[in-house]
Amino acid sequence: MRLKSVLFLAVVYGTVSLSAQNKQLLYDFYEIPQSLMVNPGVKASEKWHVGVPGISGLYFQAGTSGVTVNDLFANDGVDFTTKVRERVVDGMSKRDDFSVTNQVEAFTIGFRSRNRPDEYYSMGMYVETDVIVYWPKDLAILAFEGNGGANIGRSFDLGDLSLRGEMVNVFHFGINRKINNALRVGARAKVYSSIFQFQSKANRGAFSTTQGQDNIYRTSITADLQLQTSGVEGFLDVLDEDSTGTAGDLVNLFSKRALFGGNLGLGFDAGFTYQLNPQTTITGSVLDIGFVYNSKDIMNYTLKGSVSNEGLTVILPEDITNLNNDLWQDLVDEIEAAVPFEENESGYISFRPVKAYGSVRYDFGQAESTYSRDCGCAIAVQENRNSDLYRNSIGGQLFMMKRPRGVQAALTGFYQRRFGRTLAVKTTYTVDKYSLTNIGLGLNLQAGPINFYIMGDNLLAYRNVADSHYASLQFGFNIISWNDN
Amino acid sequence: MKGLLFRCIMAFTLVLTTFSCSEEQDFNQFDDLSIIPTVASSILLVESDEEFINTVSTFGAFYSQTFNFDPFNEQFVAERLLEGVIQYEIENTTSKELNFSVEFLSEQGDALAIDTFNIEPDPAPLVTLDVVYGPGGRNIDILRNTSALRVTAQNLGDDTSTSTSPDPKVTLRSSGDFLFRLK
Structure with a gap:
């Protein structure tokens, strides 16, 4: 029981630690190094x-497109079975899902090449968990x-059963390259x-x-289920419970699997930033085009076949x-x-949930016209202009993610305001299957070399957290050098 | 700078904590959840043509068989079975008056319940019977303790006559609708 408690807490912690679905606040928030993880071609x-x-x-991110905690557990005097029947059994469709995606970044570093100042290298390791249950x-x-x-x-459709989940440790190395003053591309191997x-x-x-025939x-x-x-x-x-396993065994197994002792796979990300004109920028990225070849510790379950019956039958003579x-x-x-429930240990390939972003950004509200700030201007200079000088940005983003039942999409409008290089704020309005009123707020603070960012999503839902269909919170600390400090 | 960092973190935290709240939730409601599905299935079909009935010289019974029947004996099922109805339909197009009996036997072979049907010769109406188990009916423990069924079919008429109906035969159909408490 103790072990189960440990695992439960570990999963809960992992679940509430970091997520990797739509990161609309982080996307193209290029003051934050982690924006490289959602577009390796971001303006680094x-x-x-x-x-x-x-x-x-x-x-942390969790979403439900159907029922909320409040729908079921609000102390409203309605019979609980009635609530389950009306709001869950009858109220939800097979396209509704419960999903949790999270990441815990163990470490990340990035540096600019001395010999090739147009290239920025980044690498790191993070643990990602992604679960979706339709x-x-x-x-x-x-x-x-x-x-x-x-x-x-x-006729009950057995195909309504659809779920997918994984926990994977990701080692990555990415290159971000400025091709010319307008175009920047990037790629990341995983x-x-x-x-x-x-x-x-x-x-x-x-x-x-x-109705029977006889x-x-x-x-x-x-059935053809697997x-x-x-x-x-x-x-x-x-x-x-019958095993002699300890919490230490659990940690050892986790560590072994995380450090190449389990099933391995390969993948990559790619992205770009293209400046249409000094004030208009388009970006795009695709993430996690990859797979894992599962060949160790496999256990598959199948139910396959067809049968009809009308009970015990005795036909005389x-x-x-x-x-x-x-x-x-x-x-x-x-x-x-006729419909055997079987087990097998055949290996299989699992594909990562591919994600794609695209955005258009318009910068305006020019501020200081000098390069005196600590902005790494040797890199960001562009024909005597520096888009960092624009205080404001406004634009739209599109997010798509491949899911077992098709592509999930989200559309975001955003406004970003910079207060020098010290402070930047981004607010978003996002429409997706989880919410039509998702307003998010992100804040990035650069205090000397210390960088801190925090982002909260679906803020209107905080009025009644239990009634929220979607919630995410994201924050982190980095140490950044913009020039020689 | 450190002061600014601290103030920003505090401000964000303050905003979230100030504006975040939640209606009162009562998670103990889950204990009140009641899931009682109705499971329907055919149980038994016995069918005999008139020619066979005529050829069986054994006095009375032209069919008698006992077979194991313990779906309600399984602990998972027995614990959750609340009530049920067993439906019978008997259709007779033979020229004979017939009698069917279905006995519910315990593991020791004792008869826990018996359903009997006297069926008139053709043209006979469709005989139907619904036997309720549980509230308002027989004791549900009869089903829980049933380990075997004994089915007996008797010919109460002669063994020479033949019905003028095409393909004369007698058919006993049965099915059950049972309520189980899953939660």
Whole structure:
């Protein structure tokens, strides 16, 4: 039990530590080094930076497109079963999901090449957890109401079962290169060291009970379901109450998997920043185009086949010589043989959830016209102009992410205000499947070499946190050198 | 600078803590969740044509069989079974008066309950019977303790006549609708 508690707390901490879904506040917030992680081609103007280990990037994001905590647990006097029936079982669709994505940045560093000042290199390591569970509507109705009564004749779609989750340690190295005064590109190579992964998608099948042909009911099932797991059994073995596993074993297993002892994969990010004119900039990036080859600690579960039955059947005179009195067990065996639940240890490839960003930014409100500030101007200079001088930016961003049931998209409008190089504030308004009223606020503070940033999302929901469909909080500390300090 | 950093952090924290709140939540409500699905399934079909009934010279019973039937014996099922209805339908197009009985037997072979049906010869109406288990009906423990079914079919008529109906036969159909408390 103690081990389970430790794991639970670890997962909760990991869950609330950092997330990697839409980071609209961080995107193109180029004063923050971590913006390189969402666009390797961002306008990086640091000389070098070092993230404070463990707290350089902490982010939490959780979303539900369906029911909220408040919908169910508000002390409103409504019968709880009624709330579950109306707001969850009947109220949610199979496209609704519960998702959590997080990252914990262990370390990050970046530096500019002495010989090639147009190039900025960055590298680091972070742990990412990404879990999404779609609401299995038909299965929930089947569990809540059963196949009888009004559901006679209804076909329950077993394909409603769709989920995916993983925890992966990512080692990365990126290059950001200024091609010319207008164009900057970047790429990042990634090595994934998987800690665990599971997925159940592309499921198909149906379960139905209809009027029978011979007997009163006919029950049919056609199933092609699969749950693939890698790295899960190892943790379950340690956590098994009958095992002698300790918290130390859990940590050792986690460390081993995180440091190339588990399943490995490769991936890359790419991005660009292109200045259309001195005040207008477009950017774009794609992240996590990659895969993990899962070959160790595999356990897959399948349910595949098709069968119909109308109960125990005795047809005379054909069955008069059948003196077998195990007809019931024979029926059960027949069904299990026709739709076997099986296990296998076949390796499989899991693809990372690909993400893509794009943005248009318009800068205005020119401030000081000198380069006297500590701005790494040798890098940012552009024909006697420096876009850092613009105090304000306004623009729009598009985010897309590949999910098991298609692409999730979010549209963001933003306004950014800079107060010299010391302080910058960005506010966003985002529309996505989780919220139509998502207003976010980000703040970046440069106090000498110390950089601190904090970003909060969906701030209107803080009026009643329990009723929020989406929440994220992100902050971190870095040490940045803009020139020789 | 450090002062500014501190003030900014404090300001952000203050804003969040000042404006963030939550309605009162009662997570103990989860204990009140009630999930009681209805599970429906056919149970048993016995069918015999009239020719077979005529050929069985055994006096009375032309079919008698006992077979294991323990779906409600499983601990998971027995603990959650609340109530149920077993429906029977008997259709007779033979020229015979027939009798069917379905006995619910315990593990020791004792009869816990018996359902009997006397069916008139063709043209006979469709005989239906709903047997309720649980509140207002038989004791639900009968199902929980049922380990086997004994089905007996008797010919109460002659063994020579033949119905004029096409494909004369007798059919016993049965199904169940059961309520289970999953939560």
